[in-house]
Amino acid sequence: MKKVVLVGNGMVGHKFCELFSRHPKRADFSLLVFGEERRPAYDRVHLSEYFANRDADRLSLASTEWYADNGIALHCGESVTNIAHEKKCVTTASGQVHTYDYLVIATGSSAFVPPISGKEKKGVFVYRTIEDLDAIMDYAETIKSREGASATVIGGGLLGLEAAKATMDMGLKSHVVEFADRLMPRQLDERGAAVLKNTLTDLGLGIHCKKNTAQIGGNGSITHLEFTDETELKTDMLIISAGIRPRDELARQSGIDVGPRGGILADAQLRTSAPDVFVIGEAALYKGMIYGLVAPGYEMARVALGTIFADADAGTMPSTIDMSTKLKLIGTDVASFGQVFTNPEEARTIVFNDEVSRVYKRINISNDGKKLLGGILVGDASDYNMLHQIVQNNMAIPPQPEDLILGVRGGADAGAGVLDLPDTAVICSCENISKSQMTGLLDSGEAQSVKDLGTCCRAGTGCGGCKPMISDLVNSYLKSQGKVVRNLICEHFPYTRQELRDLIAVKNIRTYDEALDQIGSGNGCEACKPPLASLFATIYMETANPQAAIQDTNDRFLANIQRNGTYSVVPRVAGGEISPRHLIAIGQVAEKYDLYTKITGGQRIDLFGARLEELPFIWEELIAAGFESGHAYGKALRTVKSCVGSTWCRYGMSDAVTMAIELENRYKGLRSPHKLKGGVSGCIRECAEARGKDFGLIAVEGGYNLYVCGNGGARPKHAQLLAGPIDKETAVLYLDRMLVFYLRTAAPLVRTAAWLEGLEGGIDYLKSVVIDDVLGLNAEFELEMKGLVAAYKCEWKEAVTTPALRARFQTFVNTDEGDDTLEFVGLREQKMPKPWN
Numbered sequence: 001m002k003k004v005v006l007v008g009n010g011m012v013g014h015k016f017c018e019l020f021s022r023h024p025k026r027a028d029f030s031l032l033v034f035g036e037e038r039r040p041a042y043d044r045v046h047l048s049e050y051f052a053n054r055d056a057d058r059l060s061l062a063s064t065e066w067y068a069d070n071g072i073a074l075h076c077g078e079s080v081t082n083i084a085h086e087k088k089c090v091t092t093a094s095g096q097v098h099t100y101d102y103l104v105i106a107t108g109s110s111a112f113v114p115p116i117s118g119k120e121k122k123g124v125f126v127y128r129t130i131e132d133l134d135a136i137m138d139y140a141e142t143i144k145s146r147e148g149a150s151a152t153v154i155g156g157g158l159l160g161l162e163a164a165k166a167t168m169d170m171g172l173k174s175h176v177v178e179f180a181d182r183l184m185p186r187q188l189d190e191r192g193a194a195v196l197k198n199t200l201t202d203l204g205l206g207i208h209c210k211k212n213t214a215q216i217g218g219n220g221s222i223t224h225l226e227f228t229d230e231t232e233l234k235t236d237m238l239i240i241s242a243g244i245r246p247r248d249e250l251a252r253q254s255g256i257d258v259g260p261r262g263g264i265l266a267d268a269q270l271r272t273s274a275p276d277v278f279v280i281g282e283a284a285l286y287k288g289m290i291y292g293l294v295a296p297g298y299e300m301a302r303v304a305l306g307t308i309f310a311d312a313d314a315g316t317m318p319s320t321i322d323m324s325t326k327l328k329l330i331g332t333d334v335a336s337f338g339q340v341f342t343n344p345e346e347a348r349t350i351v352f353n354d355e356v357s358r359v360y361k362r363i364n365i366s367n368d369g370k371k372l373l374g375g376i377l378v379g380d381a382s383d384y385n386m387l388h389q390i391v392q393n394n395m396a397i398p399p400q401p402e403d404l405i406l407g408v409r410g411g412a413d414a415g416a417g418v419l420d421l422p423d424t425a426v427i428c429s430c431e432n433i434s435k436s437q438m439t440g441l442l443d444s445g446e447a448q449s450v451k452d453l454g455t456c457c458r459a460g461t462g463c464g465g466c467k468p469m470i471s472d473l474v475n476s477y478l479k480s481q482g483k484v485v486r487n488l489i490c491e492h493f494p495y496t497r498q499e500l501r502d503l504i505a506v507k508n509i510r511t512y513d514e515a516l517d518q519i520g521s522g523n524g525c526e527a528c529k530p531p532l533a534s535l536f537a538t539i540y541m542e543t544a545n546p547q548a549a550i551q552d553t554n555d556r557f558l559a560n561i562q563r564n565g566t567y568s569v570v571p572r573v574a575g576g577e578i579s580p581r582h583l584i585a586i587g588q589v590a591e592k593y594d595l596y597t598k599i600t601g602g603q604r605i606d607l608f609g610a611r612l613e614e615l616p617f618i619w620e621e622l623i624a625a626g627f628e629s630g631h632a633y634g635k636a637l638r639t640v641k642s643c644v645g646s647t648w649c650r651y652g653m654s655d656a657v658t659m660a661i662e663l664e665n666r667y668k669g670l671r672s673p674h675k676l677k678g679g680v681s682g683c684i685r686e687c688a689e690a691r692g693k694d695f696g697l698i699a700v701e702g703g704y705n706l707y708v709c710g711n712g713g714a715r716p717k718h719a720q721l722l723a724g725p726i727d728k729e730t731a732v733l734y735l736d737r738m739l740v741f742y743l744r745t746a747a748p749l750v751r752t753a754a755w756l757e758g759l760e761g762g763i764d765y766l767k768s769v770v771i772d773d774v775l776g777l778n779a780e781f782e783l784e785m786k787g788l789v790a791a792y793k794c795e796w797k798e799a800v801t802t803p804a805l806r807a808r809f810q811t812f813v814n815t816d817e818g819d820d821t822l823e824f825v826g827l828r829e830q831k832m833p834k835p836w837n
Contacts, residue, residue, distance in 0.1 A: 002029050004308060005090055005098060007080045007250065008106030009035030011044055012281030012297035014061045016104060019305045021070040029309070031072045032098060034090075036107075037129065038077040040064055045294055045463050048162040050133050051169060053523060059130070083254035085274035102276050102308045105264060106301075107247035109282035109290070113240050114154070118216030127153075127163045127241045136163075136239060140170045143236040148173060152225060152233060154213060155241035156183040158327055163239045164205055165330040175206035175233060177225065179242075182209055187325070187336040191353060192376045195360040199332050199379065202563040208233065246283045246290050259285040268316035270304040278304040286317060294462055295429040296321050302432060322392065322429065326377075326384045326465040332358075333381035338374025338391035339364055347373050352405050354379075358563070361405040363387070365397070372397050372404065385469035386418070393425050418472045419480065427469055430462025435473065442477055450474055451491055487747050490527040493520045497531060497673070497747050504532075505539050512536075512550045530555075531748040534635060537671030538743050541788045543795035544634065545805050554633035557809065558796055559615055562608060564822060564833035569595065569607040569618055571627035572668060575642045575660035575680075576603025585625035593618055596830045602639035602677070604630060609824065609831060616806050619796045629796040631669065635749075637676045640664035641689065645682030645699070654699035656682035659728065663697075666732070667739070669792045673746040673755075676739075677711070691719045694752040695735055703727045708738055708766070709756035717753035720763045723771060736785040737770045737778050 004020070006013055013033065020031050035041070042059040050059060067074040075092075082091040089099045111126035113119060123143075125136050143149045151167035153160045156178030167174045176183070182193035183200075197207050212228040216238060225233045246263040257265045257273035263285025270278045270286075280300035282290055291297065299317065306314025324337035342349065342364045352361040359379035366373060372390045377383070387404060390397060397404065421427075423436035433453075441447040441456050450471050453459040460467045475487070488494050493515070495503065500519075509515050512532050516524055529550035536542045544555040554560050559567035571586065586605055590597045593614055595607040610618055619629075632638060640663045643649065645656030660680040670676065679690035681698045690696025692712045697704040702725035710719025723734055746755040759765050768774045799805045823834035 002101040003099065004029055004031045004102045004104065005100040006031060006033045006104045006106060007090065008108055008247075008281070008283070009033055009037070009041045009074065009076070010106060010108045010281065011041060011061065011294055012108070012301055013104075013106035014041035015298045016106065016280065016301040016305060017041075017062075017067065017070075017072055019301060021072065023305065023309060025309050025311075026071075032100075033067070033072060033074045034078050034080050034092065035074065035076045036079040037131075039130070040067070040074065040076060042130065047130070047133065048166055050130060051137065051166040054134075054137070055523070056130050058523065080250060083250060083256070083274070083277070085254060085256065085277055088276065100276075102278065103274075104304055104308075105251060105272070105277065105279040105283055106281045107250060107283045109244035109246050109292070111240065112243040112245045114213070114242055116213050116216055118218070118222070119240070121216055121218055121222045122220055123218075123222040123236065124216060124238045124240065127159055127239050133166075136166075136237075137170070139237060140167070140172065144171060146236060150175065150235050151237040151239065152177060152235040153239045153241055155243065156180070156207070156209065157186075157241065157243070158184070158329065160239075160241035161200070161329045163241050167237070167239070168203075168205065168330075172237070173206070174204070175208060175235065176200075177211045177213060177233070178207075178209045179212055180209065183207065184334065187334070187340065188376055188378065189341065189362065191351070192360045192362065192378045195353070195355075195358055195378045196329070196332060196334060198563065199358045200330055202561070202565050203330060204565045205330070244282060244290070244292055246285065248283055248285075251279070251283075259288070263290050266300075268303075268319075269307045269314070270300050270317065271307070278308070280304050287319070287321070289321070291321055291323070293323060293325060296323075298430055298462070299432060324374075324388050324391075325463075326381050333377065333379060333384075335377040335381035335384040336375070337384065337388040338372070340374050340376060342373060350402050350405065352402075363401065363405055365401045369401065370397065372401070375405075377405075382468070385466060385472075389418075389421055389425055389427075389469070393422055395421075417476065418469060419476050427473065428459040428462065428466045430466075431458045431460075433457050433459040438470065438473060439477055442474065442481075448474075448478070448483075449488065451488070451494065489531055489748070490525055492516065492522045492524050493528050493532075495519070497535070498745050500532070501535050501539065501744060504535055510536070510540070512547055534671055534673065534748065537636075541669065541671075541791035541793075543669075543793055543798055545795055545798050545802070548805075548808060557612060557615065558629065558633060558799060559610070560633045562833070564824075566608070566822060566833075567610045567612060567615060568632065569610050569615070569622070570600075570604060570630040570632035571622050572630040572664070573604035573639075574664040574668075575640060575657050577642075577657050577661060578605075582625065582627070585622070585627070589618055589621050589625075592621075594831065596827070596832060603641050604639060606632075609833075611822070613810050616800045616809050620800045623794070623797050623800065628668070628794040635672055635674050637664065637667045637670045637672075637678070640667075640678035640680060641693070642680045643682050643687035645680075649682060651685060652682035652699070653701070654682050654704070656680045656688065656699065659697065659704075660688070663732070663735070666789055669795070670739070670743075670788060672739075672743055673748055674751045676752070692716060693719060695719070695738070697731055698724075700725050704731050706731050706734055708735075709752040709763075711751050711753045719753075720756070722763070722767060733782070734770050737781040738766065740781040740784050741766075741769055741777075 041061045079093045080090045081093050089097050091097050111128040126132055150173040152175040153164045154177045156176050164174045164176050182190055183196055201207055213225050214228045215226040216222055217224040217226055222238050248258045248262055248264045251264045252258050264272055264279040264283050266279050266284040266286045270280055272279050281297040303317055326335040347364040350363050361377050363375035364373040421435050425435045427435055438453055447453045447456050454461045460470050487496055493500055503519050530552050533547055533550045544551050548556045561567055590607050595609050598606050600606050640660040642656045642660035645654055646652030647655055663678055677693045679688040679693040679696040681688040681690045683699055690698050691707050692710050696707045696719050705724030706722045707719035708722045710717050742752055824831040825834050
């Protein structure tokens, strides 16, 4: 039996162990593993999740029992100090000597700490291991009580921004210092980085680019940073996340060749200069580069193991490593793929830059217009997986390449859908799983869901970036085979939204924790919290207040956050009708709190620029004047727009305003899978744009035509005729039934238009349900809507009159003072956020 010794038990080292345990020749080999850390391998890709729960077991990739069960000898907390490659043996820190037939070095990397004076001071940390995070959290507890306590991160890359998010969540004022002229300079161009910077600045993060730190100031403990441009930044804690350095010291001292700037030299089979010694992961220098992504490291583990086992298909490392990546940084999508940076000689560039929605998309097209070479996505990376596949598989692109990013004529799917990818297309790069492998498992019945594929072949279990495409593949492929597709909420709740709704209602589950205990598993995640919050609100007409912790940010604070970190205030103005008294009240509040004021397209008044701590006081005054929450922040009914109708207009055939007011007051507070908008037009001239709404009524001879399932926005859809002409009472009855049917059956974040498109039979089927009662549920639908309408409460009134709920409206956890960094400039007798540099 040949003996393999593995030095290093990080993610790549563990992948080598995994592959070893499954290999058909494993009986001919033994595997001895040394890990420097005291615990087995854990998931560093999701390391920042440790801040949320401080549960190391949730990050663990395998238990010590797993290694033992698979015949792998694991020694944690034991480092290797010397390699005698001539004698083919290693020596450990405890003095033990172990021989080997093959040695694999997977020592990874360490945090790079720039040579800054004062880096030894108390309050200075690196961001690399669980122990580092423990130290950061412990120290944060000691400084939180300081007025204006702050933390700074040196490094504007992925880990640096994740560390900054963690310090923000700790209630600290947070800053990021970056030496380059922009954030993420290896992944983003100047405009993409500017969009990311502005988005993060709006969330309260201080961004300081082109800053070279000269010294860490303070007497024993850090108090400030001093920069080479002679400026300073006060801070109570510093986290250094300025890149990585390969752990090559063991090879260096053992006479194994390393690169001039570090890294153990490796060939295409990951062999080093020493016989039968391999290197994988971030310690390896291949093609002159260190690769810090998990996917190349996993591929190295596959190639090295295949070479050691003399597999016929062992292969070699590709000459060019794909460094495409998709990330979510502080809630913002960021992705880059293929050739990110090009010049005019080799490519032409198409750019979409939406400064309002903070979405930046850039694609690089070959000069002949036939190939997609690469690109950048910031703010919306929903098309990343397909765009990446188009590049990787050299697929054809549409005649108008801009369709790939503009959301028209099919978006990124304009050229092809997931079923059109070649069978060899690698969908999960971390695990090297192709489309044909997954469809084969779906065909055989071994897998019928994304979760099943993860269990069978580990697809999607690495970084997780491929999960949307795997889900699309599963749904599309099973549908093409005539099979039923179940869109599950997440791994903690293996049910569809409709199934979960029924379980919650039948079991009378009232809280997220109860749901986890009774019908879920684990500790939950950010994917399942908002859907469950929506379900509790939909089933019990619960406001967003009782379970604020599981809400999206806007619902948590009952307001939409704006680009400078302030919030908007939108009182309900039912049907667009408002009295002079109420207009004056809004004006007085806006003037008192210096709020920017604007009439909206939904016929109400938006007040912008409110600070978080001001929101309860503003709403207290608005409620006293007779206003209610307009739910502009929630997945709920927003407005029912109206024209003046027959009350004033000579063409009007009905009192459109009264009808709109009655509908808006009936459905106000109604939480749903997505936002809802309505409209009532008093004649066929359609001044209220009722056919561009989720529901709309247009007055005609004999009553109303009722239209449903339309929407405006980026992908507008005309609503379709459900019934008409019908009288007012019948219109409301049909609307009640349709809305409850939608609430029960739509998936999370699906507008009524997309929901109707997904209903087999479309509008004809919806008519049979709502009008003909083919399901026999209309009486139940009507009773449910009656209960929801009766249970309505204004959640802002609830928030301002309940001290415990009101207490959450403060910018910092350690002071009642507001954020004094907010800056405004004048704008036509009002104000606006100060423009970015």
